Amino acid sequence: MDLMFLTGLLASGVRFAIPLLFAALGETIGQKSGVLNVGLEGIMLVGAFLAVAFSVATGSPWGGLLAAILGGAALGLLHGLFAVRLKVDQIVSGLALILLGLGLSGFGYRLVFAGQPSMRVPGFDRLDLGVLSDLPLLGPLLFSHHALAYLGILLAVGLWWIMTRTGLGLTIRAVGENPKAADSAGIDVDKVRMLCTIFGGAMAGIGGAYLSTAQLAGFVEDMVAGRGFIAIACVVFARWNPLGVLAVALIFGIADAAQIRLQPFFPQVPYQFFVTLPYVLALVALAGAARSSNLPAALTQPYRKS
Amino acid sequence: MMQTNHAAHTTVPVLELAHLSKSYGEVRAVAGLSLSLNPGEVVALLGENGAGKSTVVNMITGMTRPNSGQIRVRGKEVLIASPRDALDRGIGVVHQHYALVGDFTVAETLALGRAGPGRLNRQALHAEVRRVAERIGMQIEAGALIGSLDVAGQQRVEILKALSREVGLLVLDEPTAVLSPEDVARLFDVVRALRADGVAILMVTHRLADVFAVCDRAAVMHSGQLVCDLPVMDVTSEGLISAMISGSTDTVQESERMPGDVMPARQAAPANDAPTRVSVRDLALRRANGSQAVQGLSFDIRAGEIMALAGVDGNGQSELVQCLAGVNLPDGGTAEICNCSSDGPWSPRVLRHAGVAHVPDDRRRQAIISDLSLGANMILSHVFSRRYGRAMLDWSRARDDTSRAIDEYDIRTTGPDQPIGRLSGGNQQKLVLARELLAGPKVILAAHPSRGLDIRTIGAVQNILRQQRDAGAAILLVSADLDEIRALADRVVVLAAGGAFGPVDMAQTDTAQIGAWMAGHT
Ligand SMILES: Nc1ncnc2c1ncn2[C@@H]1O[C@H](COP(=O)(O)OP(=O)(O)OP(=O)(O)O)[C@@H](O)[C@H]1O
Ligand SMILES: [Mg+2]
Numbered sequence: 001m002d003l004m005f006l007t008g009l010l011a012s013g014v015r016f017a018i019p020l021l022f023a024a025l026g027e028t029i030g031q032k033s034g035v036l037n038v039g040l041e042g043i044m045l046v047g048a049f050l051a052v053a054f055s056v057a058t059g060s061p062w063g064g065l066l067a068a069i070l071g072g073a074a075l076g077l078l079h080g081l082f083a084v085r086l087k088v089d090q091i092v093s094g095l096a097l098i099l100l101g102l103g104l105s106g107f108g109y110r111l112v113f114a115g116q117p118s119m120r121v122p123g124f125d126r127l128d129l130g131v132l133s134d135l136p137l138l139g140p141l142l143f144s145h146h147a148l149a150y151l152g153i154l155l156a157v158g159l160w161w162i163m164t165r166t167g168l169g170l171t172i173r174a175v176g177e178n179p180k181a182a183d184s185a186g187i188d189v190d191k192v193r194m195l196c197t198i199f200g201g202a203m204a205g206i207g208g209a210y211l212s213t214a215q216l217a218g219f220v221e222d223m224v225a226g227r228g229f230i231a232i233a234c235v236v237f238a239r240w241n242p243l244g245v246l247a248v249a250l251i252f253g254i255a256d257a258a259q260i261r262l263q264p265f266f267p268q269v270p271y272q273f274f275v276t277l278p279y280v281l282a283l284v285a286l287a288g289a290a291r292s293s294n295l296p297a298a299l300t301q302p303y304r305k306s
Numbered sequence: 307m308m309q310t311n312h313a314a315h316t317t318v319p320v321l322e323l324a325h326l327s328k329s330y331g332e333v334r335a336v337a338g339l340s341l342s343l344n345p346g347e348v349v350a351l352l353g354e355n356g357a358g359k360s361t362v363v364n365m366i367t368g369m370t371r372p373n374s375g376q377i378r379v380r381g382k383e384v385l386i387a388s389p390r391d392a393l394d395r396g397i398g399v400v401h402q403h404y405a406l407v408g409d410f411t412v413a414e415t416l417a418l419g420r421a422g423p424g425r426l427n428r429q430a431l432h433a434e435v436r437r438v439a440e441r442i443g444m445q446i447e448a449g450a451l452i453g454s455l456d457v458a459g460q461q462r463v464e465i466l467k468a469l470s471r472e473v474g475l476l477v478l479d480e481p482t483a484v485l486s487p488e489d490v491a492r493l494f495d496v497v498r499a500l501r502a503d504g505v506a507i508l509m510v511t512h513r514l515a516d517v518f519a520v521c522d523r524a525a526v527m528h529s530g531q532l533v534c535d536l537p538v539m540d541v542t543s544e545g546l547i548s549a550m551i552s553g554s555t556d557t558v559q560e561s562e563r564m565p566g567d568v569m570p571a572r573q574a575a576p577a578n579d580a581p582t583r584v585s586v587r588d589l590a591l592r593r594a595n596g597s598q599a600v601q602g603l604s605f606d607i608r609a610g611e612i613m614a615l616a617g618v619d620g621n622g623q624s625e626l627v628q629c630l631a632g633v634n635l636p637d638g639g640t641a642e643i644c645n646c647s648s649d650g651p652w653s654p655r656v657l658r659h660a661g662v663a664h665v666p667d668d669r670r671r672q673a674i675i676s677d678l679s680l681g682a683n684m685i686l687s688h689v690f691s692r693r694y695g696r697a698m699l700d701w702s703r704a705r706d707d708t709s710r711a712i713d714e715y716d717i718r719t720t721g722p723d724q725p726i727g728r729l730s731g732g733n734q735q736k737l738v739l740a741r742e743l744l745a746g747p748k749v750i751l752a753a754h755p756s757r758g759l760d761i762r763t764i765g766a767v768q769n770i771l772r773q774q775r776d777a778g779a780a781i782l783l784v785s786a787d788l789d790e791i792r793a794l795a796d797r798v799v800v801l802a803a804g805g806a807f808g809p810v811d812m813a814q815t816d817t818a819q820i821g822a823w824m825a826g827h828t
Contacts, residue, residue: 167421174407174418181405185419185467186390293594297408305388 009257014145015215017253019044019207021152023231024238024245025159026203030076032163032240033196034176034298035083038094040204041228042101043075047208049105052121052219053112061124061213065148068209069202075101076201080194087302098228106221113219124148124214146214148206156246163242172196176296179303189303207231226279233282239294248285255281318381319344320474320506321366321397326375327530328361330728332720335361337530338375343475343506348497350517350538351510353527354550354760355732356718359510362527363479366508367399368392380474398468399477402731402758403670404460408453412446412463416470438469442499444492456620458489465496476500478509482516483757486618486786488825494520512760514543528553551762580608583644583749583780584630590638591625598804599625603639605799605809607780609748612771613809614795615784617824621801623784624667627753630782631664632657644748658690661748665738665755667784669731673738676727680719681708683726684741691745711740715766731758739767743774750774753784768793786824788817802826 023040030037037043047068055064075097082093124146163169171192174182179189207227212219230252238244259274266274319342328336336358343349353359364370366377368386376383379395386392392399406415413431416438421431435448439462446462455463461481468476478497482490497507497520509521517524517538524541526534526549534541534549548554584607591600599622607613615623628634630641632654641648644660654664664687666672674683681704685694694700708722715736719729726734735758742750752771756764771794775781785791791798791812798815800807803826 166423166425167417168423170410170414170418170421170426171423174410177407177409178405181407181415182418184389184393184405186393187419293596 005261009261010254011144012261013250013254013257014149015253016256017249018146018149018152019210019215019227020231020234020252021156021207021246021249022148022210023204023207023228024234024249025152025155025242026200026207027231027235028238028240028242028245029159029163029172029203030196030200031235031299032176032296033172033193034179034296034301034303035080035193035197035200036090036094036232036300037076037079037083037097037197037200037204038091038232039075039079039097039101039228040200040207040231041224041226042098042104043072043201043204044208044211044224044228045101045105045222046075046108047072047205048212048223049108049208049219050205051209051213053108055122055213059122061122064122064213065206065209068205070205072205072208073198073202076198076204077194079201080197083302084190084193084197087304090300090302102222105219109219109221121213121217123217124210146210148210148214153246156242159242173296176298179298179301183303183305193303204228204231230278230282233286237282237285237288240296241294252278252281319378320380321508322376322378322381323362323366324376324378326362326365326372326377328358328365328370328372334530336365336372336527339527339530339532341525341532341535343508345474345504345506346501347523348501348507348509348521349523349525350521351508351525351527352512352514352517352546352550355736355758355763356730357527357550357760358530359527360479360730361530363399363477363508363510366392366475367397367477393471396472396474397477398471398473398475400461400464400468400479400481402479402483404464406452406460406463408451410452411449412452412455412466413448415452415463416467420470434470435466438466442469442496442503444496456618457484458486458492458618461485461493462496469500473505475506475508478507480510480512480758482511482513484619484786486824487788487821489618490516512758512764514546514761517541517546518543526550547761550760580610580778582606583609584613584782585642586630586639587641588639589626589629589636589641591622591629591634592637593622593625600801600806601638601804603799603801603806605797607749607782609778609780610775611796612775612781612783612794614791614798614812615782615801616786616788616791616798616820617801618786619667621803623801624753626801627664627667627751627782627784630657630751631662631666655690658687663687663742663745663747663750665742665750665752667753667757669735669738674726674734677725679723680712680717680726680729680737681705681722683737684708684711684722684744687741688745693745707744708737711737711744715740716763732760732763735759736763736767739770743770746777747774747779750779750781751784752781754786755783756787756790764790788821791820792817800824 023044027037027040050067050071051064054067055061079093079097082088083090126144126146171187175187175189175192183189208224211223234245234248234252238248255278259277263271263274322342324340326336326339339362351359351362365372368388368391377386384395413428413435416435417426417431432448439446444462452460452463481493485493500507521538524536524538524546525532526546528550533553587604589600589603593599605613617623629636630643632652635652636648643657643662646652646656646660684707685699685704688694694704705722711717712719717733717736719733726737739755756767759767771781783794795812797809797811798820799809800820800823802824807823
């Protein structure tokens, strides 16, 4: 394998990693507060659809992004209402979100774009950093991504700082580890969880928007294709550490890029074999990390006063 | 921060309870109780299991609301709606079960809910912890992780937590039950420092020694009523005991004496040829977090012998009991119980079959299911032995057994069908004991069997353990209570500071020595 192949692989690995990164960062915060959202898949689908619809409507990918954030936050709010306020089983509520997301995005797509076989979606352009982007090898690898990619990396660092160094992080961790302790310290457990869940939804919305307006240009039904679940695996594999999430999302992104790029080299192997690669990686990661002691102690447990 | 009003306010009680009542359905948990606490006063709240002490604490601290009566704080009538509300009114509480986050530091624990959302100033936080701790002569490391502290340390953090806000009344629920003698002394130093600072303290306890050591007044409850409220100078242990048991301070009638009063002489030392029932060789155990809990531990327990495992919680006792009960495998070395070896099949099922009974230390998490009835909880340990049938459960037999246990152990309940979570802590413990001893076990793993029990019941439980011993059971008694160890044990092993001392014969040592080992001194 030559150097060109390698940089190409890594650069597209980064691109594949970004949607995972956003969704997984949001999920990390949600889980840190004690709320598991298995419905990321559904939220990402809605985000992907809204981003396309509103990019077309407003003529700018940023308009689409905003719509995806709002839509994701709304679904996060819905999950919070059921799982946090009404104490419905978090898995059940999350599964409902997946189905809802599938239905909403598919239906919405047909409603809005019926009979418009090919339309131009105003997508995100890669950032042009002039000389830097033209550098051989390093240019494509580091300096030619979408603005969202750099935002995601900044977010990972920022969230890590918030979770470990600030009073806000302390509050979120307490709520996910021992809600009773948080409650007795005067913290409104359900409110913190609601806000974290809404944040998680908004982040998954961004992940979906990236898929449909930066990575690809357009919406296809079920285009998230399991990335919502991989994002959850990222959170566990990264042991609930936002910086870890950055690293793990990159690993998964590169694995995804590799499976696509390796396919032509082995025409005799059925392509489905390659497609399963990231999922196998996720399984292995989960089996290894599931018993981690970093698991928020009150994850999936609704909080009821005394 | 802390209240420092001495003379000025001494006439206004910090807290006044007037004709307070609380019923749970038919059960009158507290009936017309009146009590007041002045600044700088330490009041002991005593009473048998189910007398209503925790219910009083819950009403003061906003966990439950009274059905009738008034609560006045510094002369003003108030409604305490939540724990938060109580805190805002200057009422702090240290519950029996601490609410702490394991991977927080001490300083972070105190900052929770008080620091703003922004950057934490660790230096300022640490200084604050040191300042509050120093003020009451408490030793604590601000940067220590909660999970790495023993129970005494965690209790100190709970006290600091209460004191980091302006507190006029501190409620302590059975604070000494889990402490070593040395830590009890330290706790009392803190209590005295607080008293000097004008803080009123209400201390629920089952130990009369606590009353005479630090308390100014003793309030005794019996069946939800206050039957005695006297300065400690004017009471005797006998008077307190009789008030607890019979509700009057008159001398106890001979017929009402506690079963535990008369300590039957040791029937016979276990014969040297009595079979070894438990054998532990070079055992190493790890905690759930991976750290080393026990290393190189070896001892035997023969039939008809009680081996005490002394030490403060957190030194590997629970890991050892978990291992011997088959819940965990050893990390090194071997354990053998009644022909089962940890090198072979080793599980609770196998060991229960072999005749092992297990009274876990974490009652609420490992011993009972709160929502299920007493009868259903009775069945839990006897599923494998099929005492109550196979596929179809023999409920009438379970109910009979439960009813008998209720009589024998004097469990305060409405009957075998009541959910066990409704019982007072001590009464739950009695049912667990009854269940475990039901089938005549060969080996009894008893972790703090009398923790949270009143004096009378402790006597009864100790007698039962003696009977079981005389009937040939090998008993491992995990305890931090020197009186209990002295009363029951034939030999003792002490786990402390990551090491093990002993086993030694009780005849060849004394409680002072055991206490010193528990504190980690050699
Ligand atoms: N939530 C509840 N539902 C029903 N009954 C209850 C409830 N809480 C307490 N009780 C009953 O109220 C009575 C007093 O209980 P309480 O817990 O106050 O006793 P206690 O003095 O603290 O006893 P212990 O020493 O065993 O802790 C008991 O008969 C108990 O069964
Ligand atoms: Mg109680």
